[in-house]
Amino acid sequence: MKITVNKALLLVLGLAYLVIIFLRRSVYSTGLVDWNTIAILSSLIVVNTGLMHTGALNHVAYKIMEVTNSRRKLMIISILLTTVMAMFLTNDVSLLILIPITVAIGRFAKKNLDDVIIFQAIAANVGSMLTPFGNPQNIIMFRLYSLNTLEFVKTMAPIFLVSLTVLIIFSLIFKDEKFTTSEKGPKPNFYFFGIFATLLVVTIVGMLLNLTVYLFVVVIAVSLMSLFFLEPQTLIKVDYVLIVVFILIFLVMNSVRSLVDLPIGGGAIRIFFSSMLLSQLISNVPTTVLLGKTSTFAVLSYGVNIGGNGTMVASLANIIALRNLSGRNFIKFNKYSFLFLVVTAVAGFLILFR
Numbered sequence: 001m002k003i004t005v006n007k008a009l010l011l012v013l014g015l016a017y018l019v020i021i022f023l024r025r026s027v028y029s030t031g032l033v034d035w036n037t038i039a040i041l042s043s044l045i046v047v048n049t050g051l052m053h054t055g056a057l058n059h060v061a062y063k064i065m066e067v068t069n070s071r072r073k074l075m076i077i078s079i080l081l082t083t084v085m086a087m088f089l090t091n092d093v094s095l096l097i098l099i100p101i102t103v104a105i106g107r108f109a110k111k112n113l114d115d116v117i118i119f120q121a122i123a124a125n126v127g128s129m130l131t132p133f134g135n136p137q138n139i140i141m142f143r144l145y146s147l148n149t150l151e152f153v154k155t156m157a158p159i160f161l162v163s164l165t166v167l168i169i170f171s172l173i174f175k176d177e178k179f180t181t182s183e184k185g186p187k188p189n190f191y192f193f194g195i196f197a198t199l200l201v202v203t204i205v206g207m208l209l210n211l212t213v214y215l216f217v218v219v220i221a222v223s224l225m226s227l228f229f230l231e232p233q234t235l236i237k238v239d240y241v242l243i244v245v246f247i248l249i250f251l252v253m254n255s256v257r258s259l260v261d262l263p264i265g266g267g268a269i270r271i272f273f274s275s276m277l278l279s280q281l282i283s284n285v286p287t288t289v290l291l292g293k294t295s296t297f298a299v300l301s302y303g304v305n306i307g308g309n310g311t312m313v314a315s316l317a318n319i320i321a322l323r324n325l326s327g328r329n330f331i332k333f334n335k336y337s338f339l340f341l342v343v344t345a346v347a348g349f350l351i352l353f354r
Contacts, residue, residue: 275303
């Protein structure tokens, strides 16, 4: 059996929770898991699986990229497209949709487009930071701090604009070269795209209005039935392991917080840097759960969203990008990702504590 990142996380978190059960002498305590958040995340995972397999988004993205005839144009269009898609479809899904197109363009144009893929990964983390439904950590914080959408976007807009500007400036350092591609885009199924697009809107509106968990259960059920009729094999494409991983993140991190007196404190500046550092080690979603009740929203959100860049494990989006690089180009990825992390960390610090 192939060990994926999600399965590895499942194993590590599962073993950690077994240890916690032994220490607590209890399998489960009320309040450890925010089931509404799990329902929202599950809805997005299932719905986005459907969107990916309708082919419509691939078709639109390819048509946009098809008009490019140079590396620089492709780089900038990829950055902007990935940024926008990550705002609404989450950072992971935007990459799952767009990176295969980039790889195909590189193959048919006979060009190595690793640099484009690396910048798409950074763009996905940048775009997803702006909205409360752009990534899992934002969904968690949006509910934890009882925010409204305008308040969330207003808080994140400064670092988002700075990060996007820095990313575009970075993209201009690459030598430009002309190329063409003759690949034809996939034929979309617009009927099922309409169904899943509607379900995505329902999920987002339901989250923003804090509607009952039963709405998301219905969305999941309708999505699974639609996947069955679209193509039965797509049912196994849903990342059920990731859903269990999110549940275990809540169980493990909230249990750790109740069992151990965290040595993280001493003010907003320390939380800001601690959340970025922890994101490099255990990823930004577990860090959000672990530190969620020890900080204010702006400080934690800046820390974990900026901290999504850097190491391979800082964000699941990074894993998706890395496994598509030729020769698993870790050094090149880390060079740009860490440089971007440092620049945006300085910018975030100045925005928060000027």
